[in-house]
Amino acid sequence: MKSVQKIKLGISIGDLNGVGGEIVLKTFEDSRMLDFCTPIIFASVKTLNFYKKHFKLSLNFQGVESAADAIEGKINVVNIWKESVEINFGKEDPESGKYAFKSLEAATNALVADEIDVLVTAPINKNTIQSEDFKFPGHTDYLAKQLKGDSLMFMISDNLKVGLLTDHVPLKDIANVITPELIEKKIATITQTLKQDFRVSKPKIAVLGINPHSGDNGLIGNEDEEILKPTLQKIRDKGHLVYGPYAADSFFGSKNHANFDAVIASYHDQGLIPFKTLSFGEGVNYTAGLRKIRTSPDHGTAFEIAGKDCANINSFKEAVFKALEIYKTREEYQKITRNPLKKLGKKI
Structure with missing residues (x-):
């Protein structure tokens, strides 16, 4: 044989x-x-x-x-x-x-x-x-x-998976880089990755807000209201289980991440600080897409x-x-x- x-x-x-x-x-x-x-x-x-x-x-x-x-x-x-x-x-x-x-x-x-x-x-x-x-x-x-x-930085461990809308982008440029097209593309990449690489047939994905408190209904920036929320609704209307935007400051502390197959952060430190805090030494950087x-x-x-x-x-x-x-x-x-x-x- x-x-x-x-x-x-x-x-x-x-x-x-x-x-x-x-x-x-x-x-x-x-x-x-x-x-x-x-x-x-x-x-x-x-x-x-x-x-x-x-x-x-x-x-x-x-x-x-x-x-x-x-x-x-x-x-x-x-x-x-x-x-x-x-x-x-x-x-x-x-x-x-x-x-x-x-x-x-x-x-x-x-x-x-x-x-x-x-x-x-x-x-x-x-x-x-x-x-x-x-x-x-x-x-x-x-x-x-x-x-x-089209690559995507996807930090993975057994209990947590975090993808990024933007990775090595200066903080001052984040709001200009995040567009409806980028959001749709990155969510599509993570959805396909979860299906083909992690055996998740119907991925459930959380998206973190761009601004503190996801903008507080426009009080702290308009990007969440004008870009992120309508784009996520459009994706949900197509039958995808995509939720948010969630306020990033309390999302991981409340262990809300445990309710999802993956979390998408708007920028590098928003996703990697909690990931490395919870998974350092056991986590892996996977290039999805x-x-x-x-x-x-x-x-x-x-x-x-x-x-x-x-x-x-x-x-x-x-x-x-x-x-x-x-x-x-x-x-x-x-x-x-x-x-x-x-x-x-x-x-x-």
Whole structure:
């Protein structure tokens, strides 16, 4: 009987001076992880050997020419660079950002070419990675361009899912960016994501207000009254279970989020502060809306602890498991939608 091929899990190494190397290698130091997937790290054997020695880890790598050559049961490393790279933990350095982009670019190309099935990204420094080739506020926008899709930052844990209408947008621009078209598009993306990636057949979604107290009927800004409320009503009229806008200050404290499959925040901190407060260390950043699956841990480069052998690997490990789980769920969904009678248990 032919064995089922394990999911090929690509990993970009992130900023070399951050905690990326530590959390990646410590995750796969546990050999049981190889039972779930075939890991393929886009970096350099020399660089990973530096981390291995620094953190006194006991694991071995298999150098390969490309992701297509990855070997099951091994920790595969595609050598994107072969030269020695100086690593200065905790330091913002454009040189380190250059290698972070080399890793991300190669991993993304492999994802587009179907050489890997899913991608998990270690944290980058959004400042040092900037170059002629990378002019994006983060991973999400870069992947949207490379995969030619409309991406959405979707923070997920077992008990909470938070999507964003706007992500890396300056606060002063939020009200001008949020339009009826944007609201409809983002809600459609989250609805489809919940169906195909999380097995929610009839998603129930809460939307948080743009202004404090959702504008207090126009006393604190008109955006909720003139843009958000009528757009949500239009979506409800089409039969979708979309509710709000809710005042953000009391929504999570009252545990109202437990009544919904997902929550949509109007801007970055409105959604991520409560998410990280409730789920930090267990949460995962999932890029919804794309034809490929990408996850990452819910934290950044953590320069303040880089190299000190104390980084928590839980969120990165959870990002690995979520990527694998979503891949399988989406495969199942696609089979059902291609052949709907199978859902009913009928033979064709």
